[in-house]
Structure formats: structure tokens, C-alpha cells
Amino acid sequence: KDRSTLSITDYVKGIRNGDRSILAKAITLIESRNSNHFKMSQQILKEILPFTGNSMRIGITGVPGAGKSTFIERFGTELCNKGRKVAVLAIDPTSTISKGSILGDKTRMENLSREPNAFIRPSPTNGALGGVHRKTRETILLCEAAGFDTIFVETVGVGQNEVVVRTMVDLLMMLTITGAGDELQGMKKGMMELCDMVLVTKADGSNKQKAIETKSQYNKFLHLLKPVTRGWIAKAFTCSAVTGEGIPMVWKVIQKFFTVVDNNGYLMERRNEQTKEWLRSSIMEQLEHSFFQNKEVMLRLPLLESKVTALSLPVSTAVEQLLELYFHEIKKI
Amino acid sequence: KDRSTLSITDYVKGIRNGDRSILAKAITLIESRNSNHFKMSQQILKEILPFTGNSMRIGITGVPGAGKSTFIERFGTELCNKGRKVAVLAIDPTSTISKGSILGDKTRMENLSREPNAFIRPSPTNGALGGVHRKTRETILLCEAAGFDTIFVETVGVGQNEVVVRTMVDLLMMLTITGAGDELQGMKKGMMELCDMVLVTKADGSNKQKAIETKSQYNKFLHLLKPVTRGWIAKAFTCSAVTGEGIPMVWKVIQKFFTVVDNNGYLMERRNEQTKEWLRSSIMEQLEHSFFQNKEVMLRLPLLESKVTALSLPVSTAVEQLLELYFHEIKKI
Numbered sequence: 001k002d003r004s005t006l007s008i009t010d011y012v013k014g015i016r017n018g019d020r021s022i023l024a025k026a027i028t029l030i031e032s033r034n035s036n037h038f039k040m041s042q043q044i045l046k047e048i049l050p051f052t053g054n055s056m057r058i059g060i061t062g063v064p065g066a067g068k069s070t071f072i073e074r075f076g077t078e079l080c081n082k083g084r085k086v087a088v089l090a091i092d093p094t095s096t097i098s099k100g101s102i103l104g105d106k107t108r109m110e111n112l113s114r115e116p117n118a119f120i121r122p123s124p125t126n127g128a129l130g131g132v133h134r135k136t137r138e139t140i141l142l143c144e145a146a147g148f149d150t151i152f153v154e155t156v157g158v159g160q161n162e163v164v165v166r167t168m169v170d171l172l173m174m175l176t177i178t179g180a181g182d183e184l185q186g187m188k189k190g191m192m193e194l195c196d197m198v199l200v201t202k203a204d205g206s207n208k209q210k211a212i213e214t215k216s217q218y219n220k221f222l223h224l225l226k227p228v229t230r231g232w233i234a235k236a237f238t239c240s241a242v243t244g245e246g247i248p249m250v251w252k253v254i255q256k257f258f259t260v261v262d263n264n265g266y267l268m269e270r271r272n273e274q275t276k277e278w279l280r281s282s283i284m285e286q287l288e289h290s291f292f293q294n295k296e297v298m299l300r301l302p303l304l305e306s307k308v309t310a311l312s313l314p315v316s317t318a319v320e321q322l323l324e325l326y327f328h329e330i331k332k333i
Numbered sequence: 334k335d336r337s338t339l340s341i342t343d344y345v346k347g348i349r350n351g352d353r354s355i356l357a358k359a360i361t362l363i364e365s366r367n368s369n370h371f372k373m374s375q376q377i378l379k380e381i382l383p384f385t386g387n388s389m390r391i392g393i394t395g396v397p398g399a400g401k402s403t404f405i406e407r408f409g410t411e412l413c414n415k416g417r418k419v420a421v422l423a424i425d426p427t428s429t430i431s432k433g434s435i436l437g438d439k440t441r442m443e444n445l446s447r448e449p450n451a452f453i454r455p456s457p458t459n460g461a462l463g464g465v466h467r468k469t470r471e472t473i474l475l476c477e478a479a480g481f482d483t484i485f486v487e488t489v490g491v492g493q494n495e496v497v498v499r500t501m502v503d504l505l506m507m508l509t510i511t512g513a514g515d516e517l518q519g520m521k522k523g524m525m526e527l528c529d530m531v532l533v534t535k536a537d538g539s540n541k542q543k544a545i546e547t548k549s550q551y552n553k554f555l556h557l558l559k560p561v562t563r564g565w566i567a568k569a570f571t572c573s574a575v576t577g578e579g580i581p582m583v584w585k586v587i588q589k590f591f592t593v594v595d596n597n598g599y600l601m602e603r604r605n606e607q608t609k610e611w612l613r614s615s616i617m618e619q620l621e622h623s624f625f626q627n628k629e630v631m632l633r634l635p636l637l638e639s640k641v642t643a644l645s646l647p648v649s650t651a652v653e654q655l656l657e658l659y660f661h662e663i664k665k666i
Contacts, residue, residue, distance in 0.1 A: 038649075042647055042649050042650055045647040045649070045650075046646070046647050046650065049644045049645065049646070049647060050644060050645075052644060053644060134648075134649065137648070138647075138649075190523070271642075272642040275638075275641050275642050275648065276638050276641075276642065278648050279637070279638065279641055279648050279651055279652065282648055282649065282652045283624065283652050283655060283656065284617070284620075284621060286652055286656055287617075287620050287621070287624060287656070288617060288620070290656075291616065291620060304612070305608075305609050305612065308608050308609075308612055309604075309605040309608050309609065311382045311383060311385060311386060312382065312383075313379070313382075314375055314378040314379050314382060314471075315467075315470075315608065315611050315612050315615055316371075316375050316378070316467065316471075316615065317375055317378075317379065318612055319612065319615045319616050319619055322616060323616065323619055323620070323623075327663050327666070330660050330663045330664065331663065331664045331666075333660070333664075
């Protein structure tokens with residue numbers, strides 16, 4: 001069926017049946033800026049909500065070249081072989097600024113994309129930063145309703161990306177390689193403070209020994225950090241997506257993580273906090289849009305801006321005047 | 334005169350005459366949460382605005398123990414001896430979270446505080462994060478109108494403090510010491526990207542040679558960073574607040590910086606951008622307050638939060654309902 005002929009019931013049924021083609025169409029609906037699409041997608045979300053939440057939401061971050069895609073390809077395929085259903089989403093909050101996705105084309109995960117139990121979705125493009133968040137969060141929910149029990153949210157660890165991903169996943173892992181250089185240290189520390197585990201990838205061949213040493217260094221450092229997840233101490237591990245060594249251990253650690261946070265109640269607590277924070281930030285995003293897109297505000301703003309920069313009006317007074325104008329406009333609607 | 338008997342004219346005259354006691358009272362007015370005080374302070378600001386902007390606004394950041402207070406004490410005193418009027422403000426955005434100022438008591442700058450040309454004001458306490466920003470920005474303006482031509486805004490370089498200070502100063506310098514350890518590297522890199530100069534302090538006695546080596550290491554690294562100020566390449570220097578060595582060079586570099594950004598127009602451009610951004614963030618802060626303090630919103634929010642966390646309502650739908658309620662309430666006013 002074409003997207004335009006699908007009803008809400010068609011979407012919900014298709015998603016619940018794990019139909020990847022309908023799932024993909026539903027995500028496209030969520031990503032649309034059309035207001036009818038928005039209403040429809042919200043209706044779909046409402047109906048599938050009771051079937052969401054039953055997945056491991058795993059964030060994967062790391063600098064470019066850390067081997068994220070190669071790892072996900074191998075790990076995801078092994079999980080599919082174990083009978084798990086794996087969805088891979090990419091989030092690229094910087095793309096709206098750099099005007100191009102830094103995550104590139106997800107279709108390069110060729111083996112994984114051929115798995116019947118896998119679903120790969122590239123980064124949502126265009127739209128505001130907040131829009132990207134909403135779309136990724138809602139896409140996670142759709143995937144869960146479609147039966148995917150393992151969701152990978154991949155991002156490039158530059159700037160604030162890992163902070164964003166941290167707000168939507170249960171477990172965050174950082175991938176790294178040996179000899180990434182001292183210059184990267186700064187970037188890494190910010191990431192490491194948010195991570196539940198560190199994976200030193202490409203631990204094979206002549207690089208294996210170095211990878212083990214790098215792992216030890218990370219462990220020393222991780223030991224000093226305050227845990228980001230209650231009851232869980234982050235550790236580093238090595239693995240190779242080529243030989244497969246270390247991959248079963250990664251899976252064991254992830255399973256242990258979920259046992260711990262399930263038992264101590266932190267999984268539910270974190271998800272509830274994430275949802276509340278999402279609600280709060282969505283409200284602020286909508287208010288900001290409503291304010292700065294208001295026609296009268298848009299007309300008045302440049303004048304007041306020039307007054308405050310010319311030091312003829314205090315900023316707080318300009319704020320007062322603009323809010324008064326905005327509230328006056330709201331009353332007219 | 335007691336604060337309660339001072340009229341707006343008294344304040345404006347006192348400030349314009351460089352009366353430090355009245356200046357201090359005006360800042361207290363700005364820091365007050367009383368709405369009458371707010372109105373009065375806005376009126377004062379409006380009248381003194383034409384006399385603002387004529388200072389070097391210099392941010393000073395660095396980890397605890399980097400020697401910030403000792404440096405400011407020495408440097409500030411030397412500047413006073415040169416006939417400059419020096420105001421020292423502290424900003425401590427984290428104090429609202431940690432419930433206690435990490436900057437401690439500014440009165441420890443004993444020599445500087447005795448200078449007739451110096452004015453030292455501790456960190457504004459309590460109030461929201463945004464409140465601290467507004468108060469510090471407006472305090473800078475009051476100090477300028479009172480004739481202070483050199484304003485130091487001091488902050489502890491942890492978390493996001495230096496990002497905040499960057500938005501309100503012309504020049505940001507980072508103070509550091511030798512052997513601050515590799516573990517601090519991460520924190521430092523974030524800072525360094527925002528800095529116009531780095532000072533390796535405590536370059537005296539047996540520590541001098543090490544300080545010079547540290548300076549060279551910083552210079553190598555600074556060289557790789559994108560300049561935060563157009564036309565200016567950040568460099569590292571050594572100095573000692575004990576021997577005074579290097580302090581005249583710091584002043585030379587600062588003067589050169591201001592010549593460069595004055596000539597290439599970036600000083601004005603940056604200040605205008607800072608003011609516009611301040612306007613924008615103040616609006617959002619007010620809107621957030623107006624929304625979340627609205628009685629009906631406060632009554633409804635917990636119910637909708639529990640619905641979204643219980644997966645019985647999509648977040649976007651809850652946002653829609655809350656905004657509808659809020660706008661309805663605005664219309665009633």
C-alpha cells in the first residue's frame with residue numbers, strides 16, 4: 001500500500017505485526033513537517049504506547065573512526081542470531097548546523113541490513129534540534145511497538161551529542177581505539193562521565209596488546225568518576241569486530257547492567273525522569289516557536305534589539321515590552 | 334543615607350559620582366527579588382545606560398587553586414596604581430545547585446579592597462541561574478557608569494561556568510598552574526577553546542622553569558585551536574603574583590587585544606551579539622517562569638506527567654494540552 005492510502009489502523013496493525021515497511025512509513029510520518037501528518041502520527045503513537053518500553057535502549061558514541069558502525073554490524077548480527085530483534089537509529093544533532101549528516105549513510109551496514117530481525121534507520125534530516133530529539137524518541141517507541149527489543153542509538157561523540165543521547169537511552173557506551181591521541185582527551189572525558197561502559201575496539205592482530213593497555217588506562221580513569229547510573233560502576237573492555245573476540249563479553253555486561261537497574265528500580269526511575277524532562281523541553285521549544293514566530297513580535301523585535309544594543313533601553317525593559325506585546329497577541333486569537 | 338530613603342535620582346547621581354557605597358546599594362537593589370526593587374533598579378539602569386560600555390570586560394577562569402584571587406589582587410593593585418579603576422565581580426552559576434558559593438569570600442583580597450580605585454563585589458547568591466546572569470550583567474553596567482574602566486569577572490572553571498562568563502566579557506583568560514595533572518586535561522580543553530589567553534601562574538622560585546615548560550606546552554596546543562576572537566591568536570604566558578614578574582606583560586597583551594578588536598570592529602560586534610543573546614535568553618526565562626508558575630498549569634502538570642510516564646499519553650499530546658490550557662489562562666488575565 002502507498003503511504004497516502006494507509007489508515008491509522010493500518011499503521012498500528014502493521015507496526016504491531018512487525019512489518020518493517022509500514023514501520024519505516026510511520027517513521028517518515030513522524031519526521032514530516034506537515035501538520036496533518038503530525039496529527040496522524042500522534043494518533044498512531046497514542047495507540048501503540050501501551051506496547052512500548054520493552055526494549056534495551058542502548059546509546060553508542062565515539063569519535064569518528066572509533067569503529068561504531070563496524071561494531072554495530074557485528075554485534076547486531078550476533079544478537080539477531082540469538083533471536084533478538086535489533087533496531088539501529090542514528091542521531092545527528094549537529095546536522096542542522098553543519099548542513100550535512102556527519103553519520104553518513106547507514107546502509108553501509110550491509111550484513112545487518114539483510115537480517116530479517118534487524119531494522120536500520122538513518123538519521124532524521126532537517127528540522128530544529130528539538131525536532132531531531134522528538135523524532136528519535138518517537139521512533140524508539142515505534143520500534144518497540146514493532147517488537148524490537150534491542151535499540152541502538154548511534155551518535156558521533158563530538159560537542160553535545162552524547163549529552164543528547166544520554167537523555168534517551170538506558171545504557172550509554174563509548175567506543176574508542178588505541179592511540180586516539182592526547183588531544184582527544186578533552187572530548188573523551190566529557191563523554192566518559194556520561195558512559196556506563198567503554199569499549200576499546202579493533203583489539204586484534206598487532207593492535208591487541210596495545211588495546212589491552214588502553215583498556216587498563218581507561219579503567220584507572222573510570223574508577224575516579226562518579227557513576228552516572230545508580231548501582232553501576234563503568235568499566236572498559238576490549239573487543240574486535242573482525243575476530244569477534246570480546247563481543248560475547250559485551251553482551252554479558254549489557255545483560256548484567258539491565259539486571260542491576262531493573263532490580264534497583266533505576267531503569268524505571270531514569271525513564272520516568274527522561275520522559276518528564278522531554279515533556280518540559282518540548283513545552284519550552286513550542287513556547288519559543290510560538291513567541292518568536294508571532295508576527296507582531298517579529299515586527300517589533302529588530303527595533304528593540306537595536307535599542308538595547310545602542311544602550312538606549314535596558315534589556316529587562318525590552319523583555320517586559322515584548323512579553324506584554326506577545327500576551328496581548330495571544331488574547332486576540 | 335539608608336537604602337530605603339534613596340531616590341532614583343540619588344542612586345544615579347551617586348553612581349555617576351563613583352560613590353562606592355551607593356553603587357553597592359544599587360547592586361543590592363538589582364539582586365533583590367522584590368518587584369518594587371526590580372522596577373526601581375530598571376529605572377536606574379535606564380538612566381545610567383548612556384554612560385556604560387566604556388570598560389575592558391575581562392573574564393578570569395581557572396580550576397580551584399590556579400591562583401585567581403592572588404593574581405587579581407596583585408594585578409588589580411598595579412592597575413589602580415596606574416590610575417585605572419578596577420571592579421572585581423564574581424560569578425558562581427553553580428552555587429544555586431551546590432547551595433553554596435564555590436568562590437568563597439572575596440574579602441580575602443585585602444590589599445586590593447583597600448584601594449580607593451577598586452570595588453570588590455562577591456558573587457550574587459540565591460536565585461535562578463538566569464537570575465545570576467542578569468544580575469552580573471547589570472552589575473557590570475552599574476560599575477561602568479560609576480567610572481570603573483576595568484572589570485574583572487572571576488569564575489571557577491568547572492562545568493559550564495566559563496561558557497557563561499564568555500557571554501558577558503570581551504576577553505577571557507584562563508589561569509593555570511604547572512602539574513595540574515593529566516586528569517584535568519579534559520576540563521581545560523573546554524576552557525581553552527573559549528580563551529583569549531592563558532596564564533601559567535606561580536612562575537617563581539623553583540617552580541619557574543617548570544612554569545615556562547608548561548607555557549610552551551600550552552602554546553603548542555593553543556596553536557591548534559580555532560580563535561574564539563576574530564583577529565586574535567590566543568597565547569600562553571607565565572607570571573608570578575609574588576615577584577610580580579610577567580604582570581606588566583599581561584597588561585601589555587590585554588591592551589594589544591583591545592586595540593585589535595577595537596580596530597577590526599569585533600569588540601562592538603561581540604557586545605551587540607551578547608546583548609541580543611541576553612535579550613533572547615531573558616525572554617525564554619520569563620516565558621518559562623510564566624508558564625510553569627501558572628496556577629492552572631501547576632495543577633494539571635502532575636496528572637499529565639503521570640500519564641506520559643505511565644505510557645497512556647504521548648508526550649507531544651500532553652504538550653499540546655498544556656499549551657492550550659496556558660493560552661486559555663493568558664486570555665483570562
